[in-house]
Amino acid sequence: MNRRVATITLNPAYDLVGYCPDIVLGEVNRVRTAGLHAAGKGINVAKVLKDLGIDVTVGGFLGKENQDGFQQLFSELGIANRFQVVPGRTRINVKLTEASNEVTDFNFSGFEVCQNDWQRFMADSLSWLGQFDMVAVSGSLPAGVDPESFSDWMRQLRSVCPCIIFDSSREAFAAGLKASPWLVKPNRRELEIWMGRPLPTLEDVVEAAHALREDGIAHVVISLGVEGALWVNASGAWLAKPPVCEVVSTVGAGDSMVGGLIYGLLMRESSEHTLRLATAVAVLAVSQSNVGIKDRMQLASMMSQVELKPFN
Ligand SMILES: Nc1ncnc2c1ncn2[C@@H]1O[C@H](COP(=O)(O)OP(=O)(O)O)[C@@H](O)[C@H]1O
Ligand SMILES: O=P(O)(O)OC[C@H]1O[C@](O)(COP(=O)(O)O)[C@@H](O)[C@@H]1O
Numbered sequence: 402m403n404r405r406v407a408t409i410t411l412n413p414a415y416d417l418v419g420y421c422p423d424i425v426l427g428e429v430n431r432v433r434t435a436g437l438h439a440a441g442k443g444i445n446v447a448k449v450l451k452d453l454g455i456d457v458t459v460g461g462f463l464g465k466e467n468q469d470g471f472q473q474l475f476s477e478l479g480i481a482n483r484f485q486v487v488p489g490r491t492r493i494n495v496k497l498t499e500a501s502n503e504v505t506d507f508n509f510s511g512f513e514v515c516q517n518d519w520q521r522f523m524a525d526s527l528s529w530l531g532q533f534d535m536v537a538v539s540g541s542l543p544a545g546v547d548p549e550s551f552s553d554w555m556r557q558l559r560s561v562c563p564c565i566i567f568d569s570s571r572e573a574f575a576a577g578l579k580a581s582p583w584l585v586k587p588n589r590r591e592l593e594i595w596m597g598r599p600l601p602t603l604e605d606v607v608e609a610a611h612a613l614r615e616d617g618i619a620h621v622v623i624s625l626g627v628e629g630a631l632w633v634n635a636s637g638a639w640l641a642k643p644p645v646c647e648v649v650s651t652v653g654a655g656d657s658m659v660g661g662l663i664y665g666l667l668m669r670e671s672s673e674h675t676l677r678l679a680t681a682v683a684v685l686a687v688s689q690s691n692v693g694i695k696d697r698m699q700l701a702s703m704m705s706q707v708e709l710k711p712f713n
Pocket of ligand 1: 502587588589623624625626627628629630643644645646648651652653654655656658680683684687
């Protein structure tokens with residue numbers, strides 16, 4: 402069976418991850434560094450899939466001036482690299498975890514994509530993405546790529562690969578939805594921004610998921626942080642609750658969940674099993690400083706601790 406997956410990250414990042422017990426604005430804050438990782442949403446997804454034994458190709462844009470960390474990661478993990486290198490630097494995002502387990506993100510800007518580079522990306526990516534079973538499109542848009550051009554690319558992508566898994570935020574999320582991807586994974590906050598109102602109860606969240614389904618999206622998975630995740634599709638709705646775990650860093654938890662969802666779907670597992678697996682993969686990410694699955698036994702044990710039930 403052909404199980405090939407590509408992930409597209411238009412705006413990757415180096416994540417500088419650290420621990421600062423209590424951030425005080427306007428003061429000098431001392432930070433214990435946990436790591437500097439070549440990351441970004443689709444790259445985190447690819448790392449998880451590779452650890453699960455899936456053949457994965459990555460693409461998008463990388464800044465020419467600081468591409469070495471990414472190139473090294475791809476060759477170390479055996480990930481096929483189709484990134485387009487553009488002038489400038491890939492951004493560095495700073496992620497600080499406090500004693501309360503709250504993460505504060507500083508997502509910086511990086512390279513700017515010029516029209517020529519965007520046109521080249523459109524033509525090139527659409528010429529090779531059609532050979533994949535699934536394509537994950539993840540993260541924000543870099544400077545120079547406007548939401549309309551992104552919608553246009555997503556629509557063309559859908560015509561060559563119907564199984565698009567989409568995870569983004571704000572204007573990029575709204576733009577990508579216009580192409581009715583097959584599965585979307587917003588977190589609760591992203592869904593609230595899209596709906597333009599708070600979603601205080603799980604019933605509100607499910608109602609918003611149905612609004613997305615009415616736009617032609619088959620599967621809507623909403624991650625709810627420590628509360629777990631909801632999966633809504635034509636067959637029903639399921640709620641997964643993660644076990645209590647020690648929080649090292651929640652950075653990449655959502656991406657890990659997307660990696661787990663793709664794996665379960667590729668293996669043609671049921672929605673219940675896939676959500677259980679994806680939740681377990683996400684919890685593993687939370688309990689370590691970086692994403693990835695080091696131990697399949699640990700994953701199996703985590704899966705058995707996830708509480709899963711239909712949600713009516
Ligand atoms: N504190 C936590 N304890 C246990 N699991 C967590 C915790 N935070 C997140 N998770 C798991 O990670 C998943 C994704 O987290 P979430 O914060 O919702 O995504 P995102 O990173 O996209 O904002 C959740 O659905 C949950 O399974
Ligand atoms: O492209 P965006 O939306 O700025 O997000 C990029 C950031 O999101 C991450 O992929 C982590 O995402 P999640 O915590 O949602 O899984 C980081 O690696 C990266 O710095």
